[in-house]
Amino acid sequence: MFDFHLIRSKLKLWISNSETVVSMNNRNLGFVYPSNHRKDYQVADNKLLTKELLAPLGFGVVKTYATFEYFFELSSLDEELLKHTSFVIKPAQGSGGHGIMVIVDKNGEHFISASGKKITNEQIRQHIGNIIFGVYANGLNDIAIIEERLIGHEDLADFNEQGLCDIRIICYYGRPIQAMMRVATKASDGKANLHQGGVGIAVDLESGKTSFAQIKREDIVEHPDSGVILLGRQIPHWEKVMDLCLEVAKHMPLNYLGVDVAISQTGPMVLEVNARPGIEIQNVNHQGMKPILEAKL
Numbered sequence: 001m002f003d004f005h006l007i008r009s010k011l012k013l014w015i016s017n018s019e020t021v022v023s024m025n026n027r028n029l030g031f032v033y034p035s036n037h038r039k040d041y042q043v044a045d046n047k048l049l050t051k052e053l054l055a056p057l058g059f060g061v062v063k064t065y066a067t068f069e070y071f072f073e074l075s076s077l078d079e080e081l082l083k084h085t086s087f088v089i090k091p092a093q094g095s096g097g098h099g100i101m102v103i104v105d106k107n108g109e110h111f112i113s114a115s116g117k118k119i120t121n122e123q124i125r126q127h128i129g130n131i132i133f134g135v136y137a138n139g140l141n142d143i144a145i146i147e148e149r150l151i152g153h154e155d156l157a158d159f160n161e162q163g164l165c166d167i168r169i170i171c172y173y174g175r176p177i178q179a180m181m182r183v184a185t186k187a188s189d190g191k192a193n194l195h196q197g198g199v200g201i202a203v204d205l206e207s208g209k210t211s212f213a214q215i216k217r218e219d220i221v222e223h224p225d226s227g228v229i230l231l232g233r234q235i236p237h238w239e240k241v242m243d244l245c246l247e248v249a250k251h252m253p254l255n256y257l258g259v260d261v262a263i264s265q266t267g268p269m270v271l272e273v274n275a276r277p278g279i280e281i282q283n284v285n286h287q288g289m290k291p292i293l294e295a296k297l
Contacts, residue, residue, distance in 0.1 A: 020288030022279055031172065031293060032276055035255035043253060044275040048092045048143060057251055059244070060269040062262075063148040067092075068128050069141075077125055080146065081111075089127060091136040092143040095274070097193025099136030101127055102149065102163055104190070114163045114190020153263040155236040158228045159183050163190030166262045167203065167241055170277050170289070171249035173256075176242065177292050179203040180284045181210065181235065186225050199223065200284035201230050208238025214284050237268055244268045 022031070043049050051061045065087060066080045085106040091099040101124070102114040110118040130136070131144040152160035159165045163184030170177040180200050184190050187197035194200050199220070202212040213220050213230040222229055235241065245259040248270055258277025261268045282288050 020290045021282055022289045022293065024279060026290070027279055028276070031256045035173070036257075036275055037253070040253040041275045044257060044273040045095075046092050046143075047090065047145060047272050050270075050273050054248065054251065054270055059248060059251075060267070062088075062150060062269060062271060065146045065148065067146070068132060068144040071129065071132060074125055074128065077128065078121055081121060081124065084146075086149045087146050088149050089124065089131075090145050090147070091131040092145055093137040093140065094131075094142070096278075097188070097191040097196040097198075099127075099131055100191050100193075102190035104149065114184070115186055117189075150262050150264045150269060153236050153265060156263060158226060159223075159233075161226055161228075162186055163188070163192060164262055166192050166260050166271055167235065167245075168258050168260050168274075168277065168281065169205075169242070169245040170258045170281060171245060171256075172293055174246060174249050176205050176246065177289055178281050178285050178287070179205055180281050183223065183230070185215070185223070194278070194280050194284075199230065200280060202285040203235060205242070208235040208241070209233065210235070212284060212286050217280075217283055235263070237263055241268045244270065248273065 043053055048067065051064065055061050065084065068074060068077070086104050088103070089101040094100065103111045103119065104114050105112040107118070110120060111124070113119050128144040131142050134140045134142050136142065150164055152164050156165060159181070165181055165183045167179060167181050169179045181203055182192035182194060183199040183201060184192045185197050185199060189196070192198045197215070199213055199215045201210045203210055210231050210233045215224060221231055241261055241263065244261055248259050249257060252273055254275055258274040260271040260274070262271050
């Protein structure tokens with residue numbers, strides 16, 4: 001049965017927010033293109049370049065175990081895999097969570113993915129080959145990264161059951177605009193990206209407390225798999241998270257960007273930077289970004 005009161009309230013919310021929401025074209029033409037030089041996009045678009053810029057400056061970045069840029073380099077893959085029982089494979093130029101493989105354990109000759117699937121060395125080889133071939137980078141040759149799998153902060157253990165959650169803060173000329181936490185689900189296979197089926201949770205910039213939560217644009221209160229309450233939670237080390245994101249934004253050659261941070265057992269760590277962060281954060285926060293961005297000019 002339809003809940004007409006809910007539908008009417010959502011329609012009113014949509015109408016009231018329609019003039020404040022930043023669309024994809026508005027984001028690009030009004031803020032990204034005027035604020036960011038095209039030559040600087042690659043620093044954010046390539047995760048290896050981001051690490052190379054931030055690590056020497058003392059920012060905590062995820063440890064890289066190995067990279068594979070050419071197919072002949074795969075001859076050393078089996079030797080590399082013997083060194084690790086858990087890791088993450090991702091394309092250097094991927095976006096939206098595409099091409100990420102999260103390995104959480106090893107059982108005999110098989111690795112175990114975040115969703116519990118058995119993964120063979122050959123499947124990993126094929127996946128890395130697809131990354132190099134450019135399957136996740138619009139057909140352009142890419143680099144496969146094998147990196148450390150972070151263990152999340154103990155206060156967020158129930159948010160990390162299906163994979164590491166992270167915080168995204170959109171910054172504009174060195175100032176925070178909106179924030180959200182992204183939480184993995186079984187459907188997202190250990191990845192916290194919203195497009196892969198992850199949960200988006202609004203985080204108040206001042207307090208670091210969660211307020212709204214959505215999955216596929218539907219408001220929720222509980223995690224779809226665990227039933228954990230998502231709202232009213234305090235994010236640990238919130239001041240450090242904010243300081244880290246703002247410091248990263250100051251050192252990146254971009255004025256409009258999204259900074260993704262994970263809160264590990266040792267504190268906040270930079271995961272990546274995005275020159276064109278998605279606009280779904282507005283739906284998650286129940287608030288359009290346009291007046292906030294315009295107020296920062």
